[in-house]
Amino acid sequence: MEPLEHELPLLRRGFFGLALSCGIVGVPSPLAAEGSITDHASGRPRPTVTFAEDNHAPTPGWTEPTPSMQPRPLPRLTFIHDDPTAVSVISEKVPETVTPQLEGPVWTIAAFEDLALRHNPTLARAAANLEAARASWLQAGLPPNPAVGYASEEIGDAGTAGLQGGIVIQRWVLGHKLARRRQVAARAIAEARQQWQVQRRRVLTDVKTAYYGVLIAGKKRDLTRDLKRIGQRALSTSQQLFLAGDISRLPVLQTEIQLRTAEVLMRQAENEQHAAWRRLAAVLGLPGIQPGPVEDGLDTIPVLDWESSLARLQSESPELASAAAAWRRARAVVVQQRAEVVPDVTTQITVQHNNVTGDTVTGVQATLPLPLWNRNQGNIGRALADVRAATADIQRVELDLQQRLAAAFQQYADAEIQVRNYAEGILPRAREAMNLVASGYASGEVGYLDLLTAQRTYFQTNLAYLEALQRLWQSSARIDGLLLGDNLQVPAQS
Numbered sequence: 001m002e003p004l005e006h007e008l009p010l011l012r013r014g015f016f017g018l019a020l021s022c023g024i025v026g027v028p029s030p031l032a033a034e035g036s037i038t039d040h041a042s043g044r045p046r047p048t049v050t051f052a053e054d055n056h057a058p059t060p061g062w063t064e065p066t067p068s069m070q071p072r073p074l075p076r077l078t079f080i081h082d083d084p085t086a087v088s089v090i091s092e093k094v095p096e097t098v099t100p101q102l103e104g105p106v107w108t109i110a111a112f113e114d115l116a117l118r119h120n121p122t123l124a125r126a127a128a129n130l131e132a133a134r135a136s137w138l139q140a141g142l143p144p145n146p147a148v149g150y151a152s153e154e155i156g157d158a159g160t161a162g163l164q165g166g167i168v169i170q171r172w173v174l175g176h177k178l179a180r181r182r183q184v185a186a187r188a189i190a191e192a193r194q195q196w197q198v199q200r201r202r203v204l205t206d207v208k209t210a211y212y213g214v215l216i217a218g219k220k221r222d223l224t225r226d227l228k229r230i231g232q233r234a235l236s237t238s239q240q241l242f243l244a245g246d247i248s249r250l251p252v253l254q255t256e257i258q259l260r261t262a263e264v265l266m267r268q269a270e271n272e273q274h275a276a277w278r279r280l281a282a283v284l285g286l287p288g289i290q291p292g293p294v295e296d297g298l299d300t301i302p303v304l305d306w307e308s309s310l311a312r313l314q315s316e317s318p319e320l321a322s323a324a325a326a327w328r329r330a331r332a333v334v335v336q337q338r339a340e341v342v343p344d345v346t347t348q349i350t351v352q353h354n355n356v357t358g359d360t361v362t363g364v365q366a367t368l369p370l371p372l373w374n375r376n377q378g379n380i381g382r383a384l385a386d387v388r389a390a391t392a393d394i395q396r397v398e399l400d401l402q403q404r405l406a407a408a409f410q411q412y413a414d415a416e417i418q419v420r421n422y423a424e425g426i427l428p429r430a431r432e433a434m435n436l437v438a439s440g441y442a443s444g445e446v447g448y449l450d451l452l453t454a455q456r457t458y459f460q461t462n463l464a465y466l467e468a469l470q471r472l473w474q475s476s477a478r479i480d481g482l483l484l485g486d487n488l489q490v491p492a493q494s
């Protein structure tokens with residue numbers, strides 16, 4: 001063993017030590033990069049990466065999302081023991097659902113948005129997908145493990161055990177394939193981040209839509225209660241006039257029917273308000289939340305115009321950003337598939353003791369496949385086709401956004417015209433007419449049919465105004481939310 005003493009420390013260091021001594025350079029590890037994140041559970045540094053638009057390679061320094069991006073505690077990737085590459089999923093206990101208490105005199109839309117960002121399960125799902133993409137990035141750049149084994153030859157030579165020893169085998173990934181795989185995974189992380197932004201917008205838009213639904217439902221309930229009080233006063237007046245002999249029994253019966261109809265409408269409005277609260281609770285992720293007073297945010301009419309709405313949508317839409325991220329990932333896949341053409345080298349080292357001569361001998365072997373027939377042509381062609389498809393998808397998303405904005409803006413513009421006309425002209429006149437007819441009926445100057453017509457007109461006018469107001473604010477919220485909504489629907493997998 002004396003002639004090989006200088007090689008034994010090399011073997012003890014393992015095959016990676018041999019790689020360094022032979023001048024074989026692997027993929028640089030980002031685990032100890034400056035600006036890396038410390039894992040809260042183990043105290044070990046966690047891999048971080050940023051994305052440069054003009055450079056496919058990941059660079060150190062990317063920070064994790066803020067706590068608001070992870071509304072619920074999720075299973076977190078942590079590094080175990082002293083090995084920064086050993087990853088374990090440590091389950092964290094999810095706290096029991098609590099019912100938040102109303103702080104202050106009324107619920108505000110800001111409070112609802114904060115609750116949704118902390119409790120809506122779809123954001124937790126999107127955050128988990130982002131964490132999974134990070135874990136995939138970590139795995140994509142890890143080199144193959146070495147293989148060790150036992151080797152013997154010439155057993156029985158001269159009545160001895162022959163050659164006895166060990167073997168170490170390592171496959172070396174060449175052509176920067178590990179780096180290219182991590183570039184693809186880094187693009188997948190960027191895409192997952194955009195998907196999180198998409199889902200966040202969906203949640204906030206649905207919160208606003210549900211909030212306005214609760215407000216309008218409350219106003220409808222108040223309107224039907226007013227209609228019931230008017231019906232009660234009309235019935236009382238009719239009964240007095242009947243007892244005085246001024247009217248027949250028929251107007252009294254008609255007034256009673258009108259009052260019963262108002263009671264039915266009031267019950268329907270109350271049911272609508274309960275349903276609106278339940279829809280809001282579902283969006284918040286808090287089905288047990290109790291209804292309470294809500295701040296009235298319908299005082300002003302939202303003002304939007306087509307040009308600025310379209311420009312904002314084209315520049316800020318996370319759907320468009322997600323499509324662009326998918327295109328960048330497709331380009332990175334092309335680079336990665338072209339790198340896969342370079343064959344890997346497999347090396348083998350054996351160290352054996354010759355029991356015949358008493359010497360220790362070493363054998364070295366290196367093999368690599370010849371890319372004669374399989375040069376990864378099919379995967380490269382598919383990757384190029386995916387790039388073309390991703391390019392077309394960006395154009396599709398742009399056109400789809402414009403089409404959806406056209407429909408939403410028409411709904412907003414129609415509702416805005418209705419609301420202004422009702423608020424400035426129709427409602428004041430309906431209210432004045434109702435008051436005049438009610439006073440005339442009380443004094444016996446106006447007949448019951450006139451009163452009934454005035455009541456019906458007043459109620460229908462106010463109801464139409466509230467419905468137009470609801471369409472106005474909900475369409476405005478949808479445009480402000482970049483046309484995203486329906487957050488509880490499972491998104492289609494691309």
